[in-house]
Amino acid sequence: MLGTKLYAPGDVRIEEMPEPVILKPTDAIIKLAATCVCGSDLWPYRGLNQVAAPMHMGHEYCGTVIEVGAAVTSVKPGQFVVGSFCLSDNTCPHCRFGFHSSCVQREFMTGAQSQIARVPLADGSLVALDHAPEEDLIPSLLAASDVLGTGWYAADAARVQPGSTAVVVGDGAVGLMGVLAARQMGAARVIAMSRHKARQELALEYGATDIVAERGEDGVARIKELTDQIGADAVLECVGTAESMKQALAVARPGSMIGYVGVPHGVEFDGQQLFYSQRGLLGGPAPVRRFLPHLLDLILTRKINPGKVFDLHIPLADVAQGYKAMDERRAIKTLLRV
Numbered sequence: 488m489l490g491t492k493l494y495a496p497g498d499v500r501i502e503e504m505p506e507p508v509i510l511k512p513t514d515a516i517i518k519l520a521a522t523c524v525c526g527s528d529l530w531p532y533r534g535l536n537q538v539a540a541p542m543h544m545g546h547e548y549c550g551t552v553i554e555v556g557a558a559v560t561s562v563k564p565g566q567f568v569v570g571s572f573c574l575s576d577n578t579c580p581h582c583r584f585g586f587h588s589s590c591v592q593r594e595f596m597t598g599a600q601s602q603i604a605r606v607p608l609a610d611g612s613l614v615a616l617d618h619a620p621e622e623d624l625i626p627s628l629l630a631a632s633d634v635l636g637t638g639w640y641a642a643d644a645a646r647v648q649p650g651s652t653a654v655v656v657g658d659g660a661v662g663l664m665g666v667l668a669a670r671q672m673g674a675a676r677v678i679a680m681s682r683h684k685a686r687q688e689l690a691l692e693y694g695a696t697d698i699v700a701e702r703g704e705d706g707v708a709r710i711k712e713l714t715d716q717i718g719a720d721a722v723l724e725c726v727g728t729a730e731s732m733k734q735a736l737a738v739a740r741p742g743s744m745i746g747y748v749g750v751p752h753g754v755e756f757d758g759q760q761l762f763y764s765q766r767g768l769l770g771g772p773a774p775v776r777r778f779l780p781h782l783l784d785l786i787l788t789r790k791i792n793p794g795k796v797f798d799l800h801i802p803l804a805d806v807a808q809g810y811k812a813m814d815e816r817r818a819i820k821t822l823l824r825v
């Protein structure tokens with residue numbers, strides 16, 4: 488089969504490799520319906536995370552089960568499944584509290600930028616559909632695996648309430664999904680911070696009510712102006728840099744929450760500043776499994792169309808071009824046809 492490996496920064500290759508097999512009785516093997524490149528794949532691609540050995544890439548997936556291990560009971564061959572990028576047992580105390588991404592058995596999915604993939608902890612990580620989905624829904628179902636689930640978590644962690652004002656920092660795929668999520672959760676006002684025309688347009692389509700193109704102090708001033716100098720009730724931080732976190736803290740009102748889902752790189756907090764600012768922070772890898780049943784329902788009933796975030800569709804064989812397009816910000820998110 489074909490699979491994707493990252494050999495070194497900037498060096499991603501598609502190659503022929505052995506098909507994965509069941510390694511543990513809790514595994515499932517799936518045939519991917521489609522897969523994609525994640526913003527977080529760009530960290531090692533850009534050399535910001537170390538690449539020690541060739542890494543088998545890909546953690547976003549949906550497709551058809553072809554085989555299950557002896558202990559798997561909730562999914563069976565032939566079923567179409569969507570799973571979380573964060574693998575969990577769905578039974579431990581953290582899972583029961585809804586924090587599947589801190590599962591005591593937590594693993595992270597790998598090897599999904601392939602034709603076939605092994606999904607560990609299949610019972611706890613996969614959700615099966617009643618029947619095979621219509622073809623045009625596959626991008627949206629794939630989005631649920633990570634990018635939508637992560638944007639949703641940002642809004643959930645930021646405690647977006649009906650009627651509230653939410654600010655979304657970051658106009659990448661996750662930020663755009665955060666806009667969609669905040670709107671779905673009933674925010675009356677969703678302010679998207681974006682300087683890029685195509686992303687602004689998609690943000691508006693997903694329910695943004697205001698666009699702020701300014702950044703830094705100007706961006707903060709603009710949001711204060713839009714919120715009667717109070718600041719936002721909920722802030723979704725969807726980037727992970729020192730600048731974006733500073734922006735998020737500065738536009739949040741006292742008593743608000745910041746849901747932060749961009750993997751922090753170079754972010755530091757000053758204890759006293761945080762103490763006197765009275766802002767709350769909740770973030771981390773998204774417990775996508777908690778949200779999956781609801782998200783799949785919204786997608787299958789066509790209430791949301793997160794799949795539109797994929798603005799580049801190419802064959803898996805051209806995966807290197809997909810990374811390049813995202814790295815150069817020519818594409819918001821690349822879908823790989825398998």
Ligand SMILES: [Zn+2]
Pocket residue numbers: 575576577578579580581582583587589590591592
């Ligand atoms: Zn667990």
